[in-house]
Amino acid sequence: MDKLAFLDSVARIAVFVSLLLALFLLTVKTENKLANRLFACFIIFTAIDISGLLDYEFPKEYIDLEIFRSSFCLLEMPMIYLYVLAVCYSDFKLKWKHLLYAIPFFIMNLFSYVVFI
Numbered sequence: 001m002d003k004l005a006f007l008d009s010v011a012r013i014a015v016f017v018s019l020l021l022a023l024f025l026l027t028v029k030t031e032n033k034l035a036n037r038l039f040a041c042f043i044i045f046t047a048i049d050i051s052g053l054l055d056y057e058f059p060k061e062y063i064d065l066e067i068f069r070s071s072f073c074l075l076e077m078p079m080i081y082l083y084v085l086a087v088c089y090s091d092f093k094l095k096w097k098h099l100l101y102a103i104p105f106f107i108m109n110l111f112s113y114v115v116f117i
Contacts, residue, residue, distance in 0.1 A: 011053035018047035034094070035086035042079035048072045067112040074105040 025040035049072050078101030086092045 008054055011050055014050050015047045015054075018043050018050070022047070032086065032090075034092065035083055038079055038083040038086055042076060042083060045072045045075050045079060049076065064112055068109055071105055071108045071112075074108060075102060078102065 022040040022043040025036045025043070028036065030036055048069060052066075052070055078098075081101070082094070082098060
């Protein structure tokens with residue numbers, strides 16, 4: 001088994017297990033639903049990021065979709081930060097100001113839209 005096939009297999013397993021854990025977190029009955037949802041979003045964004053390791057040839061005419069997929073890494077750290085806040089503070093609520101953490105994601109996607117379209 002060559003290294004690329006091994007990496008592809010590991011990536012497929014990691015994405016599957018991540019999505020399965022996220023599904024569990026979204027459906028489990030618990031008191032701290034916000035923390036579970038934030039952590040599930042983090043895991044989903046990480047799974048999307050890891051899916052870039054899969055061995056596939058992305059069509060050149062859809063390179064903007066590949067850039068969109070790769071930009072999800074910019075949402076991972078804000079999600080884990082919000083998750084930690086939700087776990088540490090029992091009265092934590094999401095507010096509009098928390099959308100500021102997503103600015104790099106939107107800037108990168110807007111830039112790729114302008115450049116590739």
